[in-house]
Amino acid sequence: MLSKAEIFGYTPSEEFAKPVAYFSMEFAIDQALKIYSGGLGFLAGSHLRSAYELKQNLVGIGMLWKFGYYDQVRTSDALMKAEFVEKQYSFLTDTGIILTVPVHDYPVKVKVYLLKPEVFGSAPLFLLSTDIPENDEMSRSITHHLYDGNETTRIAQSILLGIGGGMLLDALELNPEVYHLNEGHGVALGFYLYAKYKSLEEIKKRVVFTTHTPEMAGNESHRYSLLKDMSFFYHIQEHEAKYILGMDGDDFNFTLAALKFARKANGVSKLHAEVARQMWSSNPGVCDIIAITNAQNKKFWTDKELAAAIDQDDQEAIVNRKKALKKDLFKIVADQTGKLFKADVLTVVWARRFAGYKRADLVMQDWERFEKMVTGTTYPVQFIWAGKPYPGDHGSIALFNHIISRAKPLANCTVLTGYELGLSDALKKGSDVWLNNPRMFREASGTSGMTAAMNGSINLSMPDGWVPEFARHMENAFVIAAMEDQSAPEAVDKQENRALMTLLEEEILPLYYNDPEKWVQILKTSAQDVVPAFESARLARAYYEKMYLG
Numbered sequence: 001m002l003s004k005a006e007i008f009g010y011t012p013s014e015e016f017a018k019p020v021a022y023f024s025m026e027f028a029i030d031q032a033l034k035i036y037s038g039g040l041g042f043l044a045g046s047h048l049r050s051a052y053e054l055k056q057n058l059v060g061i062g063m064l065w066k067f068g069y070y071d072q073v074r075t076s077d078a079l080m081k082a083e084f085v086e087k088q089y090s091f092l093t094d095t096g097i098i099l100t101v102p103v104h105d106y107p108v109k110v111k112v113y114l115l116k117p118e119v120f121g122s123a124p125l126f127l128l129s130t131d132i133p134e135n136d137e138m139s140r141s142i143t144h145h146l147y148d149g150n151e152t153t154r155i156a157q158s159i160l161l162g163i164g165g166g167m168l169l170d171a172l173e174l175n176p177e178v179y180h181l182n183e184g185h186g187v188a189l190g191f192y193l194y195a196k197y198k199s200l201e202e203i204k205k206r207v208v209f210t211t212h213t214p215e216m217a218g219n220e221s222h223r224y225s226l227l228k229d230m231s232f233f234y235h236i237q238e239h240e241a242k243y244i245l246g247m248d249g250d251d252f253n254f255t256l257a258a259l260k261f262a263r264k265a266n267g268v269s270k271l272h273a274e275v276a277r278q279m280w281s282s283n284p285g286v287c288d289i290i291a292i293t294n295a296q297n298k299k300f301w302t303d304k305e306l307a308a309a310i311d312q313d314d315q316e317a318i319v320n321r322k323k324a325l326k327k328d329l330f331k332i333v334a335d336q337t338g339k340l341f342k343a344d345v346l347t348v349v350w351a352r353r354f355a356g357y358k359r360a361d362l363v364m365q366d367w368e369r370f371e372k373m374v375t376g377t378t379y380p381v382q383f384i385w386a387g388k389p390y391p392g393d394h395g396s397i398a399l400f401n402h403i404i405s406r407a408k409p410l411a412n413c414t415v416l417t418g419y420e421l422g423l424s425d426a427l428k429k430g431s432d433v434w435l436n437n438p439r440m441f442r443e444a445s446g447t448s449g450m451t452a453a454m455n456g457s458i459n460l461s462m463p464d465g466w467v468p469e470f471a472r473h474m475e476n477a478f479v480i481a482a483m484e485d486q487s488a489p490e491a492v493d494k495q496e497n498r499a500l501m502t503l504l505e506e507e508i509l510p511l512y513y514n515d516p517e518k519w520v521q522i523l524k525t526s527a528q529d530v531v532p533a534f535e536s537a538r539l540a541r542a543y544y545e546k547m548y549l550g
Contacts, residue, residue: 002095002114002172007124009117012057016544020058021176022047022123023165023186025157026069026146027062030120031422034068034087035127037146037388038353039294039447040212042421043268044182046297046447047543050536051123053299056544059174060125061165061186063157064092064113065146070391072417078337078408079401080417082391084145091119092127097171098134101164102231103156108142109134110164121300128164149392155222155230158254162188163234178548181209181262184220184254190261191234191241200244200261204287208547209262211255211289214275214444219255227252246285259286264547266292268445269466275441290546293466294445295539298531301451303429310456310527315520322432322456322523329430332423333384337414345412346512347382348460348504349431349452351419354387354396357442361403363435363504365497373501374412379509383407386416386427428452433478433508436461437500439492440482453477453530456523460508462496470534476526478508 026041027033029048036045044060051058067084075081097112111132115125130142141148142156166189169176179189193203213219228238232252242248245260259265259280265287267273273291280286303325309317323343330341341347350360363383364370374381385403389396400415407413416423428434434452436443436459446465453459453470459477461467471477481499483492512519532538 004174007059007114007116007172007174008057009124010052010055013055016054016056016058018057018178018544018548019174019176020056020178020180020544020548021061021165021169021174022058022180022182023061023161023189024182025063025161025185027060027125028421029115029122029125031420032091033089033115033120034420035062035065035146037069037390039445040183042296042424042447043294043445045122046295046300046536047540048122048125049120049297049300050540052117052121054537054540056123056540058123059176060123061161061168062125062127063143063146063161064089064127064129064131066129066131066144069146069388072388072419074417079404080389080397089113091115095126097168098132099128099164099167099171101160101167102234103139103142103159104152104230106139108139108156108160110160112168126165126168128160128168130160147390151222152226152230154220155227155232158185159188159230159232162186162190163192165189166192177206179207180543180547181207181258183210183212184258187254187258187261188232188234190257191232191236194244195235203261204263207258207262209258209265209287210268210292211258211265211276212268212444213255214272214279214441216279219253221251221253223250224252225250256280256283256286259283259289262287264550265289266547268292268294270469271441271465272444292539292542292546293469293534294447294450295534295536296447296450296454297536298454301425301428302454306429306456307454307527310524313524315517318456318520318523319516325429325455326432329384329426332416332426333414336416339411339414341382341412341414342380345380345382346432346509347384347430348433348435349384349386349427349457350435350437351384351386351416351424351427352436352446352448354389354400355393356396356399358438359493360385360387361399361406362437362493362497363500364403364406365493366501367406369501371410373505374410379505379513380412381504381509382412384414384416384427384431386419386423388419424448424451428457429455431457432512433458433460436467437480437496438462438464439489440464440486450530450534453526453534456527458522458526460500460503466534470529474507474522476522476529478503
């Protein structure tokens with residue numbers, strides 16, 4: 001059995017001595033460990049990195065996905081294609097632990113690996129895998145694909161994370177005083193804890209919860225009968241699960257259950273916390289929902305040379321380093337697409353998890369106006385798109401490919417594939433403007449703009465998620481005017497497209513070329529304002545102070 005010294009490799013500080021277990025379906029810790037899909041994983045990865053830097057007594061519980069999320073490659077005609085390739089990780093430690101977790105009343109064997117803190121500079125992370133010879137092929141497939149498209153496999157993944165994670169902590173005798181559910185995927189943990197404590201009140205003393213989804217349809221739910229058949233409720237019956245949580249009906253909502261198991265929850269921005277309270281407060285028995293805004297780890301994300309130039313207020317060094325970082329990005333552009341971008345041209349990047357509400361093509365909506373802008377010679381501009389649609393979301397994949405097709409004839413517009421930590425890093429360092437234009441109140445937080453700001457890329461954003469807490473138009477960011485009435489999506493898209501294009505044509509492009517000193521001043525203010533307010537040391541401290549100890 002691993003000792004605590006072997007697990008941590010450091011002595012937790014007295015300030016953060018309370019033991020915590022942090023459950024997440026995905027963690028983006030390093031490009032080499034491909035067990036994440038997007039923002040949820042980026043947040044969890046930065047959290048674990050800052051927990052390590054602060055020497056917090058926190059361990060992560062996650063899943064070892066055999067094929068990761070997917071590898072984003074291209075078809076013969078340069079459109080997007082999802083490939084599933086087995087991953088190998090020699091840097092993980094085999095703990096020797098094999099658990100037995102009931103799934104569908106069948107004993108599934110679960111092998112446990114450990115990512116030790118010294119490997120990538122993160123708090124210890126335990127990863128669960130069913131892909132071992134002791135299991136049949138169906139059981140082995142549970143940990144093959146992150147967010148598997150099959151409903152029963154997805155449920156089995158949640159059972160594994162929640163119940164398997166709880167079993168592991170008991171096997172290790174870590175005895176966490178706080179179980180932190182990062183999103184509702186691991187909510188089956190509550191039923192494992194009920195088997196131990198026989199009391200909802202005892203569970204609520206120990207569980208906290210972070211919700212990330214500001215729309216009802218995005219919160220996972222399944223039929224009670226199916227969950228019961230799959231052993232989701234561990235050793236209790238369907239009617240007991242309903243009684244314990246006071247949740248009737250045919251469907252079990254993961255988020256609502258987590259809010260009832262927890263003593264405290266948080267939204268991931270001030271705006272999102274307000275939305276979450278409106279969504280859930282009418283349900284009896286839900287806990288308080290406070291705001292702890294997401295953040296990202298500066299040490300991992302920031303270019304040190306650019307950061308030093310900003311700290312020293314050296315405009316020449318800032319401009320020169322930014323051009324060098326743009327050239328690094330443009331090597332990727334040339335390699336992937338055969339297009340040669342120029343370092344002295346304003347470069348706008350839209351890059352994040354690909355979903356319809358994020359409106360990747362908003363800037364293209366009035367095609368004639370867009371084409372006129374990108375072919376103009378007075379104020380030249382370059383556009384890059386990147387992101388990963390869910391591999392089963394055919395609408396988002398079609399949109400991704402539509403943008404590829406539209407950009408193909410334009411020498412200064414392109415779409416990159418392979419959007420993971422490494423490409424995300426290059427795009428943030430190599431862009432001048434970071435474009436974020438979701439439909440209002442749909443983005444719970446959004447973290448990509450934080451790390452863009454750390455690297456001298458100025459946010460051009462809707463005032464959604466974390467942005468209202470940060471952005472001051474023309475001082476540290478550019479804010480797109482949102483339409484007051486959001487009830488008619490087509491009208492909203494048209495008006496907000498006009499607002500975006502006008503901002504680009506009349507303010508951003510002229511400013512970049514005509515007043516470089518003011519541009520650099522906005523860049524510096526942005527980089528200075530984003531830290532420490534949106535650096536993950538603040539987040540890791542806030543979780544201890546407001547959720548774990550409070």
